[in-house]
Amino acid sequence: MLVTRSTLEAMAEAFGKATCPEEVFGGLAGSSHEKLATLKVQVRNLTRSCHPDNALSQDKNLATDVFQSLSTWEGIARQKIESGTYGDRKSVGAAAPPYTPVEFKVRGKTLTLTSLIAEGVFASVHQAEYDNDAEHSIFVKYTRDVSDNDLLEREFSVLKSFHLPEADPDAEAFFARQRAYVPYPISSFSILDEIKTKHRANLLRVPKGPCYTVETLRKEKFPGGIEPRHVWWIFRRLLLTLWMSHLKGYIHGGVTPDHVLIFPEEHGIVLLDWTCAAKVGEEYVPAINPEYQEYYPPELLRKEVAAPSADIFMAASTALYMLGSNPATLRIPDTVSEGLKRALLSCLAPVARRRPQDAEIFHNEFGNLLGKRTYSHMVIP
Ligand SMILES: Nc1ncnc2c1ncn2[C@@H]1O[C@H](COP(=O)(O)OP(=O)(O)OP(=O)(O)O)[C@@H](O)[C@H]1O
Numbered sequence: 584m585l586v587t588r589s590t591l592e593a594m595a596e597a598f599g600k601a602t603c604p605e606e607v608f609g610g611l612a613g614s615s616h617e618k619l620a621t622l623k624v625q626v627r628n629l630t631r632s633c634h635p636d637n638a639l640s641q642d643k644n645l646a647t648d649v650f651q652s653l654s655t656w657e658g659i660a661r662q663k664i665e666s667g668t669y670g671d672r673k674s675v676g677a678a679a680p681p682y683t684p685v686e687f688k689v690r691g692k693t694l695t696l697t698s699l700i701a702e703g704v705f706a707s708v709h710q711a712e713y714d715n716d717a718e719h720s721i722f723v724k725y726t727r728d729v730s731d732n733d734l735l736e737r738e739f740s741v742l743k744s745f746h747l748p749e750a751d752p753d754a755e756a757f758f759a760r761q762r763a764y765v766p767y768p769i770s771s772f773s774i775l776d777e778i779k780t781k782h783r784a785n786l787l788r789v790p791k792g793p794c795y796t797v798e799t800l801r802k803e804k805f806p807g808g809i810e811p812r813h814v815w816w817i818f819r820r821l822l823l824t825l826w827m828s829h830l831k832g833y834i835h836g837g838v839t840p841d842h843v844l845i846f847p848e849e850h851g852i853v854l855l856d857w858t859c860a861a862k863v864g865e866e867y868v869p870a871i872n873p874e875y876q877e878y879y880p881p882e883l884l885r886k887e888v889a890a891p892s893a894d895i896f897m898a899a900s901t902a903l904y905m906l907g908s909n910p911a912t913l914r915i916p917d918t919v920s921e922g923l924k925r926a927l928l929s930c931l932a933p934v935a936r937r938r939p940q941d942a943e944i945f946h947n948e949f950g951n952l953l954g955k956r957t958y959s960h961m962v963i964p
């Protein structure tokens with residue numbers, strides 16, 4: 584196919600004027616897998632109209648520019664599809680803050696910090712690449728203030744305990760499934776700052792693929808609330824994750840919307856940030872995030888010793904937030920049945936002993952209340 588000058592000029596103008604990949608490729612429909620497939624077809628078709636090999640000799644330079652510009656837009660589109668933001672019509676390049684990748688050696692392998700994910704309560708959280716691992720999403724958290732190093736040490740040792748193999752085969756089969764719902768602790772190390780003080784850093788990994796915290800989902804995608812049928816699978820996975828933690832002797836102590844990472848396509852979750860975990864019956868939760876104070880049960884605010892029902896309270900608070908409400912008003916949408924409403928509210932009893940005490944038993948009871956259901960795909964707008 585011969586590429587004409589007028590087509591090249593039109594493409595150069597369109598690609599030059601575009602401010603986001605959506606303006607080049609349109610709103611791609613379906614799952615990220617389907618979006619990538621459609622993108623591939625579109626790129627193939629557009630390439631035919633601008634490939635330098637198909638251009639007359641006097642047009643080859645222009646064709647090369649247009650072709651490179653198309654490749655750049657394709658790269659940005661892929662990046663957005665993979666991070667689940669395709670469709671927001673925001674320019675990735677312009678939106679991303681300037682970031683110089685930082686390289687370290689950790690346990691003899693190269694670790695590269697590639698972008699800033701968030702400034703959390705105590706730690707800076709960065710996306711990373713480590714040991715050529717392309718199968719997982721890798722991130723590093725390090726303390727901003729070295730007086731908080733113990734919190735990251737706590738997180739690492741709690742996560743390690745979840746990933747130790749179990750002697751009992753039944754327990755091992757259960758843990759093997761639940762481990763996907765917490766970050767995997769790869770390594771813990773120190774980063775020296777300019778004045779040579781050591782900041783504790785945790786190298787962690789989670790599954791790859793589009794994911795959102797509950798907070799982002801609610802704020803940016805479902806301002807009116809997430810559909811109850813999706814809230815239920817998230818809530819029940821959360822309960823099982825908490826049960827694993829309780830069996831290991833810890834409460835999470837900070838089950839808030841910013842700590843629940845959702846993988847819509849696989850119906851997966853990861854419960855993040857184990858820095859405030861506390862030993863059941865022995866310790867109290869070391870810190871409360873004031874931004875989410877109303878998500879905590881009263882006894883944690885009073886620094887009472889940890890009990891599993893505190894996590895159940897916080898999981899229900901987060902479920903309320905997902906439903907479009909919040910734990911301060913306790914208002915649950917009318918589409919939710921009376922039985923489910925009662926069950927959710929029972930988790931939020933101010934007095935701990937009035938709440939369900941065992942996350943697994945409550946997970947099963949809640950499943951019975953939901954009755955028979957079919958898998959439903961979660962579409963992110
Ligand atoms: N793997 C991840 N993918 C996407 N977002 C993440 C990931 N890890 C962390 N985040 C985001 O970064 C925020 C901060 O992470 P995290 O809560 O682990 O650190 P933190 O609050 O600083 O922890 P700490 O309690 O140690 O201060 C999270 O609330 C979450 O929004």
Ligand SMILES: [Mg+2]
Nearest residue numbers: 703704842856
């Ligand atoms: Mg946090």
